[in-house]
Structures are given as structure tokens and as C-alpha cells.
Amino acid sequence: YRGSAIGTIIGTIAGAAIGNAVSAPKQETYGYRIERTEPYKPQHETYPAPSVFDNLRIRNIRFIDDSRDHVISSGEKSKVIFEIMNEGEQTIYNVVPMVTETTGMKRIYISPPVMVEQIAPHNGVKYTATISAGERIKTRNVTIRVAVADGNGQQYDWQEFSLPTER
Template sequence: MKKTFIGILALAIVCSSCGTGRMASGDSGAIFTGAAIGGNIGGAIGGLIGDSNGGWRGGYRGSAIGTIIGTVAGAAIGNAATAPKQPEEYSYRVERTQPYPTCSEAQKAPSATDCLKIRNIRFIDADRNHIISSGESSKVIFEIINEGAQTAYNVVPIVAETTGMKRIYISPSVMIEQITPHNGVKYTANINAGERIKTGEIIIHIAVADEYGQEYDWQEFSLQTQR
């Protein structure tokens, strides 16, 4: 009877997870197993606590409560451990138009920064319509990959607006101390629009530079603005 109860409760948790549009459901077997283990452990601990406070009746009551709590917790852990990772919702993926800079080990003493590449550029705004509106917050996310054999030091991601439109505020660059060979970092820049910006279009310039401002890879894309 107890195992049947645990199974029903675990399946209820699975169904409730599947019914929500934003929640990723994990493996049902893992959820069931987590619920069973959590229920058994919770029941045992609850029984001991209840028995010490209220005799066998308290132990029975504590075991029942512990089973329920343990089942829910175990199922939640099983779901979280096996749920597929969700991509960033409603992000606008920027198609690359600039050719990648060459980075060849055959080059004569190539600089480590020569081998830095910008990849996977995304733009996400608050209302997910891919338009920057007055008072809206948004962000640009991209990855910087070191495709060379040397560690690149003092890497500076750059995000700038090039049309000069007023009331567009971009967070300042944060220097990355190092990027080791064949590894990368994800960088996020915040873009905030002031009140009563003009309706039109801006151009966002993304680049990776060294500490002296020399750019080694770059990409630009346009965004619509709306008052």
C-alpha cells in the first residue's frame, strides 16, 4: 500500500511538471526512484521523531508525514537531476556576416589574441519582441573562444552602439584575465534604454580586443528602437 501511494504521488509530480509550459520534465524513472527513496527515508526519520515524542501513535503519525515530505522532495530532486537543459527563451540569434580572422599554427609567432573568435551572439530584451523600447532593459550575450595553442591574457570584450542615438546605455567592458587554449567564456553586456528614445534603428558593434584596444574579431548587427 505504501509503495502504491509513493508511485501515485510521484506520477502526479511528473504530470504536474509536464503540464507547465516553462518547466522541463525529467526522466519519469528517476522521479519515481527519487520519490521512493525519499519516502522511505522520510518515513523512517519521521517515525523515529514521532515515536520519541508521542509513543507508537506519534511514531505512526510522524512516519506518515515524513513519507509525504520525503516523497515530494525525492521526486523534485530526481526531476531536477534529469530534466533537459532549456535554451534561453525567445532570444534573437545574430547571424554572423564578418569572416573569421585566420589563426594558423603555421603562421610565424601568431599572437594568442589572433586566435580569439566571437561565437553564438544572442540578443534578449525584456518583452521578447526584439525591439528596444523606451525604458526597456535588454542584453547581448556572446562567447569568446580561444582557438589557439597559447593562453590569451587581458582580453577585453567590447559592446558599443555606433549610430550615436541618445539615451542608449551599455554596461562598461569588463576585462577577462585569461582564456586558456581551446576554451572560452560567455560574456553578457546590459543595454538600457532611457525614456523617450527615438523610433529608428541602431547598430551594435561587438568585438574582442586586447588591453590596448586593438580588435581581433568583430561583428555588427542592427536593432529597431521604439519610443
């Protein structure tokens, strides 16, 4: 009985809403058109405003693999270690160190970035990312990009280096 009553109530409400929409008088809609009456004057080139992130520098990049041969071998784990220095006069907040592989090599896995809460003026942090190679990587070269970005992913300083890979 309760299910039937609930169904009747819901049906009544839905029917009333549909009937009201159908019988309501139509409102006229007015269209408008915008036309340019004078020629467009080109804007001068604009440059992004300087950011405190421009004061971040990457230095002392080191690559260490398990076999210490500077080759990323199949199944091997390695690390990229680098420092991010704040050369400015203000504390910089929400710094994201990034390590990415830019050549599109499959089966190279890099640990996700971890946000650094703040870096005081004339100070720095040491960051370590882990790189793992799958069992079936191809033998060729891979390019690793080390970068520093803000919380929105905008990169400010970066460096790249290449390493051989081996199956």
C-alpha cells in the same frame, strides 16, 4: 612674530635665487641643422606582427530584451550575450569583450567592459553586457558592435547587428 620671520626667510631665499639668475654669465647656445643628403628610399609595406589575439573568435551572439520582441523600447532593459573562444595553442591574457552602439543614437546605455584575465587554449568564456534604453529614445534602427580587444583597446574580432528602437 613667527609669520613675520617665516616671510623674511622665504623672501631672502627667493631674492637670492633671482639675483643669482640675473648675474650669472650667459651660456652660449649652439643651433644645429639636419639636412638629408641623399634621396629617401621608400620602405616596403609593413604589416603588424601576428598576435595571439588573432586566435580569438566571437560566436553565439544572442540579444534578449525584457519584452522578447527584439525591439529596444523606451525604458527597456536588454542583454547581449556571446562567447569568446580561444582557437589557438596559447593562453591569452587580458581579453576585453566590448559591446558598443555605432550609430550615435542618444539615450542607449551599455554596461562598461570587464577584462577577462585569461582564456586557455581551446576554451572560451560567455560574456553578458546590459543595454538600457532611456525614456526618450528615437524610433529608428541602432547598430550594435560586439568585439574582442586586447588591454590597449585594439580590436581583433568583431560582428555587428541592427535592431529597431521604439519610443
